[in-house]
Structures are given as C-alpha cells and as structure tokens.
Amino acid sequence: MGLRRLDIDRAALLTALTARDEGLLGTWLDLRDGTLRALVEPDDEAFEARLESESDHYVKVPLFTREFRLMAEFVEQVDDDELAVRLDQALAGPSAFRAWEGVLAADPSEQRHWRAHRESALEQWAASWLAGIGLTAPWTDEVPAPEVPALLALVMDGPVRRALGSDAEAHTTYVRACRDLCELLREPFPSRRVRSASRFARGPVVIERSGRDVTIRLRADDEAG
Structure with a gap:
C-alpha cells in the first residue's frame, strides 16, 4: 500500500x-x-x-532526540581543526548547547553550514517518521530507505546480555536502551511505563531487566507484545 x-x-x-x-x-x-x-x-x-x-x-509528533549526536557528527565535517576542538570542548562542558552556539556565533560561515546541516537532518528524520505512519512528506518525492536500528543489528546473531554492577545501573541501562529503541523507530518514548516495568517490546526487539541483568533480544514468532 x-x-x-x-x-x-x-x-x-x-x-x-x-x-x-x-x-x-x-x-x-x-x-x-x-x-x-x-x-x-x-x-x-x-x-x-x-x-x-x-x-x-x-x-x-515525537521529539527529535539526536541533537547532541547530530552536533558531534557535524564536528567531524569541520575542516578547521582549531574550530573543531572548540566545538568538541563545548560539547564536553556544561551548558553544551549554549556553548556550541557561542562558538559558532564567532564563525558565521560555519554557523550557516551547521544550520543547513541541522535542517537537512530534521527534514530526513521527519520524512522517515511520516513514512512510518503511512504518509509522505510534502517537501520531497523520495521515500526514505528504512533504517536498520542499531539495536536490531546488534542482536541478529543472538541475545545480548549485560551484567551491571548495581540495580540502579541496570535500571539506568534498561531505560536508556528503551529510549534508544524508540528513537530509532521514531516513536514517542513512554517514560512512565518504561520506568515502572522490566520488559519493553517494540517491533522485533525485546528489552528485559532482571535484577542487575539487562537483555536485548529478538521477539519470538509466537511472543505477545
């Protein structure tokens, strides 16, 4: 269809x-x-x-949650090593977004490049989200190629299990993995539901937490959501 x-x-x-x-x-x-x-x-x-x-x-409409990652990717494209270092320092310090804008404000040319880079990324992300709900973006005739979620690629060869040092660390890792999965599938992150549960499934991926263990695996054919 x-x-x-x-x-x-x-x-x-x-x-x-x-x-x-x-x-x-x-x-x-x-x-x-x-x-x-x-x-x-x-x-x-x-x-x-x-x-x-x-x-x-x-x-x-889901929130775009890749802003920090997008900034890090942009740094890799900056030819001026000194500027790249300052941008990296901005990302590593407090108030990263404000510091980032401050660094770019001193270089209008790179600031324009950044804004164009960001807008293009937002357009692509929006087009992919719209395609996921059966719509096509009015600003492009291209249908974005489906992205293979990193978590899905990770578990293709079998379940991935991590043993963490504490219950708190396991909970944090579990929530972060669930958030990443929602981001990759361009779905809103149900924070309250995730934080109060120990199992989360979206698409073919299941994330589970048991004590200090966090497991990411593929959903079985007969497994409920």
Missing part, C-alpha cells in the same frame, strides 16, 4: 520536532488535514477531550 500525501507545514513540523518550551505537553498532527496543534499548560480541556474522542485522527 502506497504512502498518502498530506499537506503539512514543513517549518511548523520541524519546529514541533524540537520544541521543548516550558509548559508544552506535546504537538499533535491531524491526520485528516495536516494541521499541527500544540497542547500547552494550563490544560486545554476541549482539545484534550477531542484527542480522546478522536484518537484515530491524531498522532503525537
């Missing part, structure tokens, strides 16, 4: 992918007309009721 084209405001969608404003509860895409609607505290009871009664018509 082919993808359905929906008229979506590109700039508004890219903004929604990275919006972390105080009080913002999320942004939803209307699958009927492509409009985007943000839910901000104090609660909009009318829109919340609509989300509940018309849940088949709305999908929550």
Whole structure:
C-alpha cells in the first residue's frame, strides 16, 4: 500500500520536532488535514477531550532526540581543526548547547553550514517518521530507505546480555536502551511505563531487566507484545 500525501507545514513540523518550551505537553498532527496543534499548560480541556474522542485522527509528533549526536557528527565535517576542538570542548562542558552556539556565533560561515546541516537532518528524520505512519512528506518525492536500528543489528546473531554492577545501573541501562529503541523507530518514548516495568517490546526487539541483568533480544514468532 502506497504512502498518502498530506499537506503539512514543513517549518511548523520541524519546529514541533524540537520544541521543548516550558509548559508544552506535546504537538499533535491531524491526520485528516495536516494541521499541527500544540497542547500547552494550563490544560486545554476541549482539545484534550477531542484527542480522546478522536484518537484515530491524531498522532503525537515525537521529539527529535539526536541533537547532541547530530552536533558531534557535524564536528567531524569541520575542516578547521582549531574550530573543531572548540566545538568538541563545548560539547564536553556544561551548558553544551549554549556553548556550541557561542562558538559558532564567532564563525558565521560555519554557523550557516551547521544550520543547513541541522535542517537537512530534521527534514530526513521527519520524512522517515511520516513514512512510518503511512504518509509522505510534502517537501520531497523520495521515500526514505528504512533504517536498520542499531539495536536490531546488534542482536541478529543472538541475545545480548549485560551484567551491571548495581540495580540502579541496570535500571539506568534498561531505560536508556528503551529510549534508544524508540528513537530509532521514531516513536514517542513512554517514560512512565518504561520506568515502572522490566520488559519493553517494540517491533522485533525485546528489552528485559532482571535484577542487575539487562537483555536485548529478538521477539519470538509466537511472543505477545
């Protein structure tokens, strides 16, 4: 079945992918007309009721969680070694995002390159997310090739099990692996559910925690979600 084209405001969608404003509860895409609607505290009871009664018509826009990784990838493309070092130092220090922007502000040319690089990455990520929910991005005719999640590639030869030093470390590792899986599959991360459970499954991948052990494996053919 082919993808359905929906008229979506590109700039508004890219903004929604990275919006972390105080009080913002999320942004939803209307699958009927492509409009985007943000839910901000104090609660909009009318829109919340609509989300509940018309849940088949709305999908929550996931946050882009690769910003730091994207910045690190950009550093590798910088030809000026001195600038690259300063950018690496910005990433390694406190207030990394603010420090990063401060370094680039002193080099307008590289700042433009960074903004173009970031926008292109956001466009590709958005197009892949839209394809995953059966839609095609209005700004491109290309259907993104499916990405093989790193976690899936990791477990193709069998389960991967890690024994951690403490229950707390195992819990942190389990949550991080679940977050990575959601990111790679471009799905919202259900933080509360993950943190209160010891098993998480998405697509063909299952992540489990038992005491200090964390296991990542492929789902069995007859295994429930």
